[in-house]
Each structure stands twice: as C-alpha cells, then as structure tokens.
Amino acid sequence: MMTKKTNKKMVEIRDLHKYFGELHVLDNISLQVFEGEVVVIIGASGSGKSTLLRCINRLEKADKGEIFISGHRLINKESYINKLRQEVGMVFQHFNLFPHMSVLKNVMEGPVQVKNFPKEEVKREALELLVQVGLEDKANNYPAQLSGGQKQRVAIARALAMKPQIMLFDEPTSALDPELVGEVLAVMNDLAKNGMTMIVVTHEMGFAREVADRIVFMDEGKIIETGKAEDIFDNPQNPRTKDFLGKIL
Amino acid sequence: MFMPYDFSIIIKEFPVFIPAAILTLELALSSILLGTGIGLFVSFARISKSKVFNIPASIYITIIRGTPILLQLFIIYYGITSLLLIDPFPAAVIAFGVHNGAYIAEIFRGAIQSIDKGQMEAARSLGMTYPKAMRRIILPQAIKRALPALGNQFIITIKDTSLASAITIRELLLKSQQLGSSNFRFMEYFIIAGIYYLTFTATFSYLVHKVESYLAVSDH
Ligand SMILES: Nc1ncnc2c1ncn2[C@@H]1O[C@H](COP(=O)(O)OP(=O)(O)O)[C@@H](O)[C@H]1O
Numbered sequence: 167m168m169t170k171k172t173n174k175k176m177v178e179i180r181d182l183h184k185y186f187g188e189l190h191v192l193d194n195i196s197l198q199v200f201e202g203e204v205v206v207i208i209g210a211s212g213s214g215k216s217t218l219l220r221c222i223n224r225l226e227k228a229d230k231g232e233i234f235i236s237g238h239r240l241i242n243k244e245s246y247i248n249k250l251r252q253e254v255g256m257v258f259q260h261f262n263l264f265p266h267m268s269v270l271k272n273v274m275e276g277p278v279q280v281k282n283f284p285k286e287e288v289k290r291e292a293l294e295l296l297v298q299v300g301l302e303d304k305a306n307n308y309p310a311q312l313s314g315g316q317k318q319r320v321a322i323a324r325a326l327a328m329k330p331q332i333m334l335f336d337e338p339t340s341a342l343d344p345e346l347v348g349e350v351l352a353v354m355n356d357l358a359k360n361g362m363t364m365i366v367v368t369h370e371m372g373f374a375r376e377v378a379d380r381i382v383f384m385d386e387g388k389i390i391e392t393g394k395a396e397d398i399f400d401n402p403q404n405p406r407t408k409d410f411l412g413k414i415l
Numbered sequence: 416m417f418m419p420y421d422f423s424i425i426i427k428e429f430p431v432f433i434p435a436a437i438l439t440l441e442l443a444l445s446s447i448l449l450g451t452g453i454g455l456f457v458s459f460a461r462i463s464k465s466k467v468f469n470i471p472a473s474i475y476i477t478i479i480r481g482t483p484i485l486l487q488l489f490i491i492y493y494g495i496t497s498l499l500l501i502d503p504f505p506a507a508v509i510a511f512g513v514h515n516g517a518y519i520a521e522i523f524r525g526a527i528q529s530i531d532k533g534q535m536e537a538a539r540s541l542g543m544t545y546p547k548a549m550r551r552i553i554l555p556q557a558i559k560r561a562l563p564a565l566g567n568q569f570i571i572t573i574k575d576t577s578l579a580s581a582i583t584i585r586e587l588l589l590k591s592q593q594l595g596s597s598n599f600r601f602m603e604y605f606i607i608a609g610i611y612y613l614t615f616t617a618t619f620s621y622l623v624h625k626v627e628s629y630l631a632v633s634d635h
C-alpha cells in the first residue's frame with residue numbers, strides 16, 4: 167500500500183497544543199493526512215486521541231498551533247467553522263443519532279437544514295446512502311428500534327450525506343457488542359476503498375492492519391510513532407509502542 | 416342561621432357560571448402562554464455563559480420562587496395602578512405570566528441540560544449553527560422531556576387563577592362568593608366552582624397525556 171494516495175494535503179496539523187486546566191492533553195502534535203489516505207490512531211485511553219479528532223472539526227479549540235483543512239487554515243470565526251464542519255464528517259462512539267427523527271430524517275437533516283438543498287433530491291440521496299450501509303429497509307424506523315451496529319451505520323450515512331471531504335471516526339465500534347462490530351467495519355472498509363480520506367481512532371487492530379495506510383501511536387498527548395501498519399505492528403521502534411501493543415494484541 | 420343544602424341549585428345555577436368559567440379559562444391560558452414565552456427566554460438566559468444574561472435570570476427566578484404568588488399579584492396590580500391605570504385582568508395575566516415564567520424557566524433549563532451533550536455535538540458537526548441545533552435537535556427532545564412537569568405547572572396555573580378574585584376579577588371563585596353572599600348558599604356555589612375547576616384540570620391532564628403518548632412514538 168502507498169503511504170500517499172495523492173499529494174493533496176487534506177488535513178495538516180502543525181505544532182498543536184491543548185490543555186484542560188493543568189493537563190497538557192495534546193503536546194506538540196503535527197500530522198499530515200493526504201487525500202484518499204486512511205490514518206488509524208491508536209493509543210491507551212486518555213492519551214488524547216478523541217481530543218485530537220475534536221480539534222480537527224473544532225468541537226475543541228486548540229490552545230496553540232495550526233490546523234489546515236484542504237489548505238484552509240482553521241480560524242476562530244463561527245461562520246467559517248460552520249462551513250468547515252460541512253467538509254468534515256464525524257462519527258462518534260455513542261452514535262448520537264437524533265432520537266426524535268426517523269432514520270431517513272436523521273440522514274436528511276444535514277443537507278436540508280445546513281445546505282438548504284431541496285428535500286426531494288436529498289431524500290433520494292439519503293435512500294441511496296441507506297442502501298450503501300445496508301439499511302434501506304429501516305428508513306422509517308426510529309433510532310430506538312435499531313441495534314447498535316445499525317445505529318452506527320445510520321450515523322455514518324448521516325455524516326456522508328453532507329458529502330464531506332474527510333471523515334473522522336472516534337472509536338466507532340467500541341460501544342458495540344462484539345458480533346456487531348463487523349458490519350460497521352465493513353461499511354468503513356468500503357468507504358476507504360472508494361477513496362475517502364479517513365482518520366480513525368480504533369482498537370480494532372485487524373481493521374487497522376487491513377485498511378490503514380498509516381498508523382499513528384499516541385501516548386500522553388504526544389505522537390510517539392507513526393508508520394505503515396506492518397512496520398508498527400510487527401516491528402515497533404519505540405518501547406512505549408511495544409508496551410501498548412503487547413497489552414492490546 | 417340553619418339552612419339545609421339544596422343541591423338542585425347546583426344544576427339550576429350551573430349555567431350562570433359560564434361567563435366566570437370563560438374568564439377563568441382566558442386568564443389561565445393567557446398566563447400559561449405568557450409564562451411559557453418568558454420561561455423559554457429565561458431558561459436560555461440562565462444557561463448562557465454570559466453573566467449579563469444568567470445573573471439577572473437567576474435573580475428573577477429566586478425572587479419569584481421565594482415570595483407568595485398573591486403578594487406578586489398585589490405588587491403588580493397596585494404597584495402598576497399607582498403609576499398608570501391598568502385593568503385588573505391584564506394585571507393578573509402579567510402577574511401570573513411572570514410568576515409562571517420562573518417555574519417554567521427552571522423546567523426548561525432542567526430538560527435542556529438533561530439532553531446528552533453528544534446531541535449538540537452531532538448537530539454542530541454537521542455544520543449547524545447553535546440556534547438551529549437548539550431549535551431542531553435539542554428543544555424538541557427537551558420539550559418532550561419537560562412535558563409532564565409543564566403539564567403539572569399548567570394545572571397549578573388554572574387553580575392559581577382563583578387568586579385573581581382578590582383583585583376583583585369575577586372569575587369562578589369570586590362569582591361563587593358573590594352569589595353565595597346574596598342568599599347564603601355558599602356551599603352550593605362553591606361546589607359549582609369546584610366542578611368547573613375540576614373539569615378544566617382533568618381535561619388539561621388528559622390533553623397533556625395525549626400529547627405525551629403521541630410524542631412517545633419514537634421511543635419504541
Ligand atoms: N472536556 C474535558 N475537560 C477536562 N478534561 C478532559 C476533557 N476531555 C478530555 N479530558 C481529559 O483529557 C485527556 C485526554 O482525553 P481524550 O482525548 O478523551 O483521550 P482518549 O480519546 O485517547 O481516551 C484525558 O485525561 C481526559 O480525562
């Protein structure tokens with residue numbers, strides 16, 4: 167597998183720092199993600215993985231450093247941030263589907279309410295997306311009627327409905343029963359194959375090995391090691407990476 | 416003076432109370448409407464991170480919840496009438512609206528804050544503005560969650576309108592007092608008033624319950 171799919175930098179992070187009070191949660195993070203690339207972030211709980219993803223779509227504000235999304239610097243302006251978020255899809259560990267809306271309405275909400283696209287057109291595309299994630303028969307169900315795996319697939323469809331350039335996944339399968347993990351990973355695998363730029367925080371090492379162009383290992387707010395899956399997994403250089411993989415594999 | 420109860424009066428005189436019943440209903444509904452508007456606005460002020468909004472909101476809530484509603488009614492009615500002429504009815508609507516606003520604000524605040532913060536994050540991640548996320552995603556869930564407490568507050572309001580009798584509004588209670596003092600059939604007239612109140616509160620409970628079950632479709 168190639169490390170770069172194209173030369174276009176979709177995400178560029180420069181010297182990023184983030185504090186929660188005294189806690190230095192992100193400590194000088196620099197990272198580039200190229201178009202079509204799948205980057206998997208691994209690391210122990212509390213190492214700052216979620217915070218890093220959340221800085222990229224500005225759910226958290228970094229204290230220092232710069233972030234560029236397909237060349238545009240993230241600035242501190244509400245309208246700009248709202249624009250940027252349309253380009254960056256986010257999938258959460260706990261799905262966060264809108265419980266008062268049907269599956270179809272969940273998927274349509276972004277394009278209709280944010281982009282003001284005509285409902286009929288959005289509905290057609292939403293139904294196509296539901297086919298893509300294998301849930302066309304659930305269109306009129308409410309989230310409460312779905313299994314965890316189905317919920318997460320709807321959440322992916324909802325994010326994709328905005329036609330984002332980048333997709334962020336924060337432990338998308340961690341809240342799922344083991345038998346439901348596969349169906350979500352399969353959808354993500356498809357996305358990766360179709361060239362979506364993805365940053366994925368996960369503990370699914372099988373997925374990481376198969377799909378990731380690059381693995382990033384984080385510990386205590388720092389990127390400790392980064393490289394191709396086979397290099398990181400089979401031949402980690404840093405003792406902390408070794409230690410972490412020893413515990414998880 | 417001994418006088419046996421004559422319950423046939425209840426049936427005979429029941430229609431006589433209709434104007435008073437309508438007045439009670441108008442008073443209750445206007446107060447609920449005003450109170451809900453104030454409550455929604457104040458709950459946002461209360462949640463706001465800006466002190467310019469949340470401190471006045473807290474003061475308002477503390478004052479209203481810490482003093483008797485009858486005192487509030489007197490302060491607004493006599494307080495305002497000493498400055499400009501105002502009819503008792505609008506004075507009562509303002510007093511009850513302002514009173515309810517404080518309770519409803521707390522009901523809304525609790526409900527809004529009880530919604531998982533992942534909901535706001537998911538909405539904002541799609542690029543929604545804060546007000547739109549509030550309106551489309553948070554409020555529909557919060558209102559649903561607030562409905563039992565809101566319904567309760569509305570029923571309290573219906574009953575509290577009886578206090579307006581103290582500022583000469585001829586709603587159900589004053590009407591029954593006035594008729595009673597004309598022929599000393601207090602008990603019979605109070606029972607009539609009671610039946611009207613009970614009908615209103617029971618109907619309201621039923622409607623709230625209906626709305627609750629309608630909104631519950633997404634739960635299962
Ligand atoms: N909103 C917050 N306020 C304070 N501390 C936080 C907040 N969010 C995360 N943290 C802390 O920051 C550290 C990194 O958290 P996180 O990015 O969620 O790690 P990870 O996703 O790798 O488990 C943890 O110690 C966590 O407790």
Ligand SMILES: [Mg+2]
Pocket residue numbers: 215216217336337
């Ligand atoms: Mg996390």
